[in-house]
Amino acid sequence: MLDDLNSGKDIARLSEELLSRADAAGRWPTPVDDLVAASKLEVAEEESPFSISVLKRAPKHLKKALAAIGSGRIRAILDRRERTVHVDPGIDNAGRRAFLQLHEVGHDLLPWQAELAYADNDSTLSPSTNRLFEREANQTAAELLFQGARFAAMASEYETGLGAVADLKKRTGASLRATLRRYAEGHAGAVCAIYLMPSPCRAEPTAYRRREVSQSAAWSRRFGSAWPYVLDEAAFPFIAAIADPAIGQDGGLTWPDLDSEPIPMKAEAIKTSFGVALLVWVPRREVFRRKRRLVVAGSV
Amino acid sequence: MDTEKLGDRLRQVRKMRGWSLREAAEKANISPAYLQKLEQDRVRSPSPNVLYALAEQLKVPYSELMKLAGYVVPRDGRSRKPLGDNMLAHALSSEDLTREEAEELAKYLAWFRSDKGSRA
Numbered sequence: 001m002l003d004d005l006n007s008g009k010d011i012a013r014l015s016e017e018l019l020s021r022a023d024a025a026g027r028w029p030t031p032v033d034d035l036v037a038a039s040k041l042e043v044a045e046e047e048s049p050f051s052i053s054v055l056k057r058a059p060k061h062l063k064k065a066l067a068a069i070g071s072g073r074i075r076a077i078l079d080r081r082e083r084t085v086h087v088d089p090g091i092d093n094a095g096r097r098a099f100l101q102l103h104e105v106g107h108d109l110l111p112w113q114a115e116l117a118y119a120d121n122d123s124t125l126s127p128s129t130n131r132l133f134e135r136e137a138n139q140t141a142a143e144l145l146f147q148g149a150r151f152a153a154m155a156s157e158y159e160t161g162l163g164a165v166a167d168l169k170k171r172t173g174a175s176l177r178a179t180l181r182r183y184a185e186g187h188a189g190a191v192c193a194i195y196l197m198p199s200p201c202r203a204e205p206t207a208y209r210r211r212e213v214s215q216s217a218a219w220s221r222r223f224g225s226a227w228p229y230v231l232d233e234a235a236f237p238f239i240a241a242i243a244d245p246a247i248g249q250d251g252g253l254t255w256p257d258l259d260s261e262p263i264p265m266k267a268e269a270i271k272t273s274f275g276v277a278l279l280v281w282v283p284r285r286e287v288f289r290r291k292r293r294l295v296v297a298g299s300v
Numbered sequence: 301m302d303t304e305k306l307g308d309r310l311r312q313v314r315k316m317r318g319w320s321l322r323e324a325a326e327k328a329n330i331s332p333a334y335l336q337k338l339e340q341d342r343v344r345s346p347s348p349n350v351l352y353a354l355a356e357q358l359k360v361p362y363s364e365l366m367k368l369a370g371y372v373v374p375r376d377g378r379s380r381k382p383l384g385d386n387m388l389a390h391a392l393s394s395e396d397l398t399r400e401e402a403e404e405l406a407k408y409l410a411w412f413r414s415d416k417g418s419r420a
Contacts, residue, residue, distance in 0.1 A: 006347040049412045065404035076393040100393050107391035112352035115362050116388045129371040
């Protein structure tokens, strides 16, 4: 399901307005630079707070404090006063960088977040508000990158599967992870995308730790949305498709729905730098204006 | 969260403007029932976007409503603005930082801004 935020409608409306201002609606890959420019923001190309040369110049006590935070934990920064976006140069995945830039655009686009930049120096956000604002910025980035409902319309031209996700990733300019998430959330059928840790945590039965799950509304209605932290092959037979792709296609996979009825399933898996991406869905008769059947191959 | 004060403040300003619950709710694009709950402090976590819409319509500072709702909180007194580092002047994409880590980062960013200014 798309992130269930109370501000969801406002986020969709504000994102659509920005897509229109940037003349970006319907242009693929999504022109991230135009969206940043239409927000009157700049992406720092040269010196940024992440630059080694800048860090070297910093006072000793600040260097020490930053070292304690550790590298990789801060991925991007929006400097509201300078109206500049800084993205960690260590992130070299173009789709990931695009998402992070739009995440920061989101912090600026939502007036109930941006307005607080002018609150007094003695204030800060409570931790729960920080987390809420992060989720809202993520949702804004996804609305912009996948252009609201336009992505689902484009995705409906494909036969369900990871091949479709890989092709949609190329067309949108997003990362595989973000594309897979949006694909599952917006799918009209019962579809679920599960990211697992790269390697099993147990053997016999094979079990993986879960990283994240995204699922369509139809999936939630039929199977619920409770997922254990560890998924093993005995309870979740589609795990077997990781080692043997044939099982996922014609292997007679079934999984019980909320009424305990065994439902036939298909599954595909691919190894990525973030973990094993597993797409599971209930096969259905699909009618296409332009049928795109794509087969996923190897790792991404 | 000091929701009692938030509800009191919303009701006080609405009455000062001479608006009924329905009028104020329509202007802020929320339901009268929801506004009534807010005024009675029966909403555990009012959405910041709703507080923003109410602040705009009722002409009260949004940051004041956010403070009353407990969303904007005072900083730790020991580490207040040694470098003019407003923690709300930047937004991040990051893993959860502790309060101390966020404070240190704000100081670093304030230093970065002034260093950049002095080199320009």
